[in-house]
Amino acid sequence: MAEKKQGGAGLRGQVAGATALCTVGQSGTGLTYRGYDITDLAGNAQFEEVAYLLLRGKLPNQQELDAYKARLQGLRALPDALKAVLEQIPGDAHPMDVMRTGCSMLGNLETEEDFSEQDDKIDRMLAVFPSIITYWYRFVHEGVRIETDGDCDSIGGHFLELLHGKKPSELHERVMNVSLILYAEHEFNASTFSARVCASTLSDIHSCVTGAIGTLRGPLHGGANEAAMALIQQFKTPDEAEQGLLGMLGRKEKIMGFGHAVYRESDPRNAIIKKWSEKLAQEVGDQVLYPVSVRCEEVMWREKKLFCNADFFHASAYHFMGIPTELFTPIFVMSRVSGWTAHVKEQRENNRIIRPSAEYTGPDHAEWLPIEQRA
Numbered sequence: 001m002a003e004k005k006q007g008g009a010g011l012r013g014q015v016a017g018a019t020a021l022c023t024v025g026q027s028g029t030g031l032t033y034r035g036y037d038i039t040d041l042a043g044n045a046q047f048e049e050v051a052y053l054l055l056r057g058k059l060p061n062q063q064e065l066d067a068y069k070a071r072l073q074g075l076r077a078l079p080d081a082l083k084a085v086l087e088q089i090p091g092d093a094h095p096m097d098v099m100r101t102g103c104s105m106l107g108n109l110e111t112e113e114d115f116s117e118q119d120d121k122i123d124r125m126l127a128v129f130p131s132i133i134t135y136w137y138r139f140v141h142e143g144v145r146i147e148t149d150g151d152c153d154s155i156g157g158h159f160l161e162l163l164h165g166k167k168p169s170e171l172h173e174r175v176m177n178v179s180l181i182l183y184a185e186h187e188f189n190a191s192t193f194s195a196r197v198c199a200s201t202l203s204d205i206h207s208c209v210t211g212a213i214g215t216l217r218g219p220l221h222g223g224a225n226e227a228a229m230a231l232i233q234q235f236k237t238p239d240e241a242e243q244g245l246l247g248m249l250g251r252k253e254k255i256m257g258f259g260h261a262v263y264r265e266s267d268p269r270n271a272i273i274k275k276w277s278e279k280l281a282q283e284v285g286d287q288v289l290y291p292v293s294v295r296c297e298e299v300m301w302r303e304k305k306l307f308c309n310a311d312f313f314h315a316s317a318y319h320f321m322g323i324p325t326e327l328f329t330p331i332f333v334m335s336r337v338s339g340w341t342a343h344v345k346e347q348r349e350n351n352r353i354i355r356p357s358a359e360y361t362g363p364d365h366a367e368w369l370p371i372e373q374r375a
Ligand SMILES: CC(=O)SCCNC(=O)CCNC(=O)[C@H](O)C(C)(C)COP(=O)(O)OP(=O)(O)OC[C@H]1O[C@@H](n2cnc3c(N)ncnc32)[C@H](O)[C@@H]1OP(=O)(O)O
Pocket: 004, 005, 219, 220, 221, 222, 224, 253, 254, 255, 256, 257, 258, 259, 260, 261, 262, 306, 309, 310, 311
């Protein structure tokens, strides 16, 4: 991986626009949000502070943070028409499809009529996404219609409280906070780029976010945290994991949660979430999933020089907090909506429609044939 190819397909390595929001892999491994190092943010900040930084352009002071959190707390209620739609979505639907529909329906009910409303619409999405997914999840799995307010003043704590029906421990609220910070923003990744493409047509903010949710869903992007869980859950011991991975690599299968389009040697988010996963493993007395994950990391580096990306240790961390696997990627949405919408704002500030060119590979000239003469 040290000699990462930056040319070729997938627009790799090409500058597709400007941003003041984030740097990824600038010195090989670093990640910054508006100049702040991810290690400092994950070690010290609350997610709401980071969302404020991304969306309002500076870290809030105490008064601003308190007001912002109180505002978000006041925006958690679901409109009845949205609840009715969520209740129609089948229990075997993928929760990312629920998020996509929930966001789109919100756009029907609370349409952004003018860009001057963008900050209000963004705050609403940040506040209500945990309500959307947990309302649907508990309705279809437990047959209950939950109240979506709640006592926790953090978005991560609120999500856990709605999911489990009780206030989370301090540790779990803290880990959610760190996780949401790690996932908040990542420059021109695929889902953010799709949000910016949508924004560049001067479309509304719910369309931008709905498109981004669909893009994040795939296993090569946000869906990898769920796929990583499916991988590690197959193994009962580290030795079994090693044999399993060697077999997969021999068959040239993709190992989810490893590799990255930009980083060369490591993803700086991995060391942070790995530490929290270890702490949670100790808390629940895990002797399987965490050691299996560590062995996977060792084998992938030894065999392929491939490293864990942000998704890999998120799988075990979320699992240890009792979060069902299919809700892993929706958590990513609850966080990344801050980055997506900060990019939409930035795109709108200096817009030109995004419309690249293609290298044509079709025939030079095709002779028109009437339909009855075609093979
Ligand atoms: C939050 C996020 O979205 S992080 C990304 C989450 N996605 C995943 O974890 C999915 C698994 N990983 C991958 O599919 C890829 O590493 C991606 C999509 C993240 C990046 O893709 P690319 O930039 O095209 O990868 P890259 O150019 O580094 O690939 C180099 C080689 O390593 C291989 N490779 C890369 N990742 C993996 C992997 N996880 N498992 C096996 N082989 C891999 C590629 O197939 C490629 O081999 P080739 O040269 O023989 O074709």
